[in-house]
Amino acid sequence: MIRVLSHPVYRRLFSAQVVALLGTGLLTVALSLLAYDLAGAQAGAVLGTVYAIKMVAYVGLSPVTGALAERLPRKKVLIGADLIRAVVALALPFVDAIWQVYVLIFLLQAASATFTPAFQATIPDILPEEEDYTRALSLSRLAYDLENLLSPALAGLLLVVLSYQSLFLGTVAGFLGSALLVWASPLARRALPGEEGGAVARRGFRERLTRGARIYLATPRLRGLLSFNLAAAAAGAFVLVNTVVIVRGGDTAAGAAAQGIDRGETGVAVAMAAFGAGSMLAALALPRLLSKLGDRPVMSAAAGVLAMLTLGYGLRGSFGGQPLPWVALLGLWAALGVAYGAVLTPSGRLLRRSSHPEDRQAVFTAQFALSHACWLVTYPVAGWVGQAAGLGQAALILGLLALAGTFAGLRLWPAGDPEVLRHAHPDLPPDHPHLAAPAGDTASPTAATAGGAQAPGGAAPVHAHAFVIDDEHHAWPTHG
Template identity: 45%
Template sequence: MRALLANRVYRRLFAAQVIALVGTGLATVALGLLAYDLAGERAGEVLGTALAIKMVAYVCVSPLVGAIADRVPRRFLMVGADLIRVVVVALLPLVGSVWQVYLLIAVLQAASAAFTPVFQSTLPDVLPDERDFTAALSASQVAVSLENILSPLLAAALLFVIDFSTLFVGTAFGFVASAVLVHGASVPAATRSARDRFVDRLSSGVKIMARTPRLRTVLALNMVIAGTGAVTLVSTVNVVRVLLGGGENQVPLLLAASGTGTALAALGAPILLRHWTERRVMLSGAVLAVLAVSGAVVLSLAPSWALAAAVWVTIGAGTGTILVPIGRVIRASSTPQDRPALFAAQFSLSHGCWLITYPLTGWVGTLAGFTVAWSASAVIVVTAAVSARLLCASGTTTVVRHSHDDSAGHDHLAGAESSEGTWVHTHHVVIDDNHRRWPSAVG
């Protein structure tokens, strides 16, 4: 980590991420309590809808940003997103009805959908060494965990002396500080894509994910993460207040349990990746997710603080174990010019999974109770985990011996063997102009 922080650009970007996430953590707690204040025991339904709106913004906005991220300065995109978020969170304490919450959340998350994939696609350019990049992925995931550890704990302390709506002020300061740090960083320009048409750039990331076998595995794992994560993000307020009979100042403590699991897994992932493949590490995280969501069903039948804490920690651990290797897989599966679009596609498609699980957990939990909602989540998680395992078995090879006809570029065919009118060679494959489909292996 010390070597990473010696990189001035990365240091400023990482600091911006941490500060913004601490502020976001305060807003997460405050938003849940605001929903409970406005809707009472229907808070899960309100929060589920608000988070569904967030996912719609992520799914729709991030591909648009990915299509222009190589044309517009990345620093401009990130600073602009931060300033929009400052304005929105400053308005949240003033809302008096549920529809106002929904409107402001839509704008807030549209800005986040611009910031995050641009930030993610910047890291490989700032840190070209794979070991440094892996360490940065781990550090970023730990930083995300601050939203569920330090921020909720800070919120718990502040709630003893201030009203929950004041927590939104902390979020505003976080976004201001993030904007200042990013503005002062020498963010490298993205490699310009050769695709001139906007519609081609808009769809390129999704096409690459669909055509790359190991990225199809990532798509299944996205649903594993969403199925378990929704249990904590949507249900925590009602679990504490209704299922466990706790007070509002105990909500951040249970959120912190999930963050602890994610942070521990993120710190351990680089160590595991020195000895295990990305495939093995990600599938281990999927196993943890299955255990966690099964434990949630048991919790709904036999409530206890100890079991709740264990389930929340395991959910976080499963998430962290999967997420760190995913960044490496995406980097290895793209050319520099396609990387912004691919990170945006992953951001969009992964949150498309949350768009399914957020309302499922919130609405079904409100209508039918925790047991039915979490049982449905368990079915989703188990199905997605089995699918990921089968997709891994069907093909995760990155180095393929394959053939080309004469349409491939001459530079690409340099050194290839000529065989019966085709050219055969072996190399690390990504979807690009010379490989518009994943090639079939030849003997």
């Protein structure tokens, strides 16, 4: 896996991701403590609102900013977004009201909604070989897990000698470091739409705004991916929103048994680190596991585990079970982390497989927006239901959502899922360039069917190739 870091450009970009996520991890811990400082036992509801605002920014703004940024040099987009995030994070230590937190988080996440899809779409352009890209995805997952492992551990050490407000300065340093590393990376300039070597046609804003979602939702494997993302969001939201409540304050909702463990501020960091450690373990094992089993079996099994573990916790809490011992809670969080990482890590492989290079940023942006729409549902459930009805009831609802996502993913993503599909083009004449394209072109017929072979009885030309939704292919062959 580490071998992919020998690529100099990827090494710099990976380093940028690591330092930015170290800062983001400090921000996660600091926000939890700030919410508890401002709202006390209602911190879970505040964090649920904060994360819901984050998702609103992601879902509502990422398609718009992605469409606008498509005509800008990607390097400038990445650096600009990092600088905006640094400025906003610098203001967070000075807030003294909950509404100020909400406003600043919206601004920060609006910049992240621009940065993240553009960054993710850059990696497959740098690493065109699938084996290298798979390793890069696992390394990327490891980098994300730093937010849940090394950053909370670092936060715990810093909290021994500093106030939690100082953690926000670490966030600022992370975003500035990321901007510097991106600036130092010699990214090749993309051919923009309308330029020689760019997209075939100069698409209008509306087309750029909706193209990624249309490709995404017309592709069965990506519809399955979205369903598995719902399972990951359901379990992940419960962990991220309610860890601080479970570890520090307990469940104070009327009629609910207290489930707090009262391990203090450092206990929150340790619990989050356990979740991150599990996800990191999954990322280390996945390259070999995916090569043997494939994406669908691994992701569906992991989604099912997330559903069962979340439901189990909810049943225990809802029927008056004793609070989990500290070690058992850490073990549960680690197991949830393993399954969570196994669902999310392969996503980039599916997106890369399902799009042409010129559509890749649009498809990554669609994944970013649609997957975070799942979090927009699950974060409020984790925070508001947990506050109003108890943590057990919140976990039950989220576990049922995860179970529904698992079954939907299995239904929407057919088993087998071949890359090369035989299909007809009733809307194209036999001499259309797509049908006559030379074999070997990734968007052209295979050698056996090149030239648009006429089907028996004079039916529409039929051929086979690696199938993706694009200008010549508007619907999946098995769906009309």
